Amino acid sequence: MRITIDRDRCVGAGQCVLAADAVFDQNEEDGLVVLRLGTPPEDLESAVREAELICPSGAIQIAAADPAAR
Template identity: 55%
Template sequence: MRITIDEEKCCGAGQCVLVAPEVFDQRDSDGVVVLLDAAPPVEQTDNVRNAAAMCPAAAIDVQG
């Protein structure tokens, strides 16, 4: 699995952090998503896919 973030799209809703805190965080200054692990372990697959699906701005892309 490979994850990419489009920071320009991110609206800072934070749903990704709630669903997959081991993979996503938010910048303190503006709430934009921060990718902590671009290739997380397989155990995080469901959480990452759910986070991408819940993103209201569609800022998270998951491949693989």
Template identity: 65%
Template sequence: MKVVIDQDRCVGAGQCVLAAPEVFDQREEDGIVVLLQENPPEELHTQVREAAQICPALAIELAD
């Protein structure tokens, strides 16, 4: 799995960080998503898929 984020679409809701804190973080100054792992290990795939689904801005794309 490869994770791609669109920081321009991100609204800083932080749902991705709550769903997969090992993969996503937020910038201190504006809350915009920061990708920690572009290719997360398989044991995190379920959490990453959930993060992509609940993102209100649809700023997370996944490629298998």
């Protein structure tokens, strides 16, 4: 799993942080999403998928991990 975020779409709702705080954070200055782990471990995948689903602005995208990187 590889995560990308679109800070231009982010509205600072913080739902991603509530769902997966090991992966997402919010910038103290503007409240927008900050990605802590672009490729999280497998045990966090469920939380990351939830964060993607509940993000009100659709700022989180999940792609399959690059098999060559494993």
